[in-house]
């Protein structure tokens with residue numbers, strides 16, 4: 340398998356700069372050329388540092404969800420978050436990566452299903468170079484440097500995105516799902532479902548060929564997580580007592596809003612890695628400039644999401660709902676993720692603001708359908724993700740129709756595949772905690788410990 | 799001996815403690831509690847759905863005192879905890895049969 344696979348962004352960048360090579364080189368004649376080795380170093384640095392930022396989003400999800408569940412389910416949600424992050428990383432290594440990036444000619448079904456190269460080692464060329472030490476030939480060094488970036492750094496950057504998709508599911512199905520069946524779903528999602536749909540775009544598959552554009556994954560990561568969560572929430576049913584017989588909603592307020600706020604700030608922080616790093620290169624002035632624009636757009640979109648969510652809740656409910664303001668930030672971030680390279684900052688504000696506003700309307704809408712989403716992940720990730728994907732077509736980043744096809748195709752695939760997996764789990768091992776466990780809290784029933792055990796012995 | 803249970807507003811705890819200590823009450827136990835009385839609850843909104851909070855936060859104060867100072871203690875609580883508004887709280891007074899200091903085994907008034 341070759342390492343010079345089409346990675347997301349390379350293609351866009353190469354097109355924008357009018358060059359065909361996989362490594363972008365921005366070299367106005369008057370300036371000295373950046374050496375290939377320097378590019379390799381900067382590109383690799385970008386993957387690593389931005390990958391670490393995205394990794395930290397796992398902490399953001401853990402805190403946001405811990406804050407929005409009730410006290411008795413806190414340890415369970417913390418466990419789910421660290422478990423899903425770990426499983427996602429292993430599954431992506433085991434199977435996912437080569438399904439997602441089969442490389443040219445590596446497809447099992449061209450453009451639709453990638454490669455099944457189990458235990459694919461992304462570091463082979465690098466390891467060989469290091470092992471050769473002084474005896475490394477110039478050809479050997481050139482082969483590594485010519486890929487433009489360290490392949491394991493790219494592997495790492497792609498892996499943390501998979502974990503994000505799985506995190507989204509966790510929040511929606513919280514407070515009533517059994518932990519092991521949830522984790523089995525995470526395994527299938529991260530090993531198979533996510534990599535297949537991602538290969539269609541970032542792996543150079545059929546949607547990429549159509550011109551579908553999703554810079555950092557409004558659809559590929561966020562809507563995908565959202566669709567998987569929606570299928571789970573439907574089959575799982577709502578928490579006991581959430582909806583009354585006469586159609587009223589019984590709120591189950593989150594236990595710790597400071598934690599939810601911290602979690603949102605961490606997600607916002609990590610998102611600079613998510614979107615900024617998705618420029619995929621930092622080896623030229625053009626890339627550095629483009630990446631900076633992405634940072635600014637990401638920030639203004641999130642800010643607009645918060646402000647619009649605040650204004651809308653004030654107008655609708657007469658009070659400013661903090662949890663909605665937090666969801667508004669996520670809605671704004673998710674919305675801009677498909678096109679953070681948009682060519683004017685005011686457009687990013689519009690995209691993010693609408694994303695934040697949509698969340699406030701989507702939360703009661705899902706409640707109307709009795710789909711119980713504990714943390715608002717369906718509204719913030721699925722709804723805002725669809726909006727952001729379409730917004731690329733509205734604000735000049737591609738064809739609206741193609742964006743629509745991509746959002747719908749991936750939506751159908753992920754929803755149906757997830758529904759089948761959830762359904763099989765439901766019919767075999769069962770996915771729902773029994774009533775008593777739900778009443779007493781999953782901390783005691785599933786984890787066997789409490790998150791805040793200060794009373795009695797423990798103090 | 800009398801056992802006095804007072805339910806007061808959380809913001810009044812310090813004033814009540816000061817008043818009681820000032821008049822010679824030697825100890826007290828407090829707990830955060832919730833309750834309703836005539837004040838009732840209030841409405842809150844969470845993620846678009848309105849709901850009633852039936853219990854409002856209060857502080858429950860327990861003191862054991864000699865019968866001789868019980869009336870003055872009640873006065874002190876009223877003076878320090880009262881705003882003259884609904885929700886100020888209540889004082890319940892019970893006869894206290896026995897008290898023991900765990901460290902020394904002293905009983906009755908000597909234990910207070």
Ligand SMILES: Nc1ncnc2c1ncn2[C@@H]1O[C@H](COP(=O)(O)OP(=O)(O)O)[C@@H](O)[C@H]1O
Nearest residue numbers: 805833834835836837856883884885886887888
């Ligand atoms: N009958 C009662 N038994 C126990 N606690 C009571 C009783 N009535 C009131 N309380 C406590 O006293 C608090 C204040 O009572 P409330 O009726 O609201 O105000 P007020 O006493 O000023 O009329 C209540 O929140 C509750 O904790």
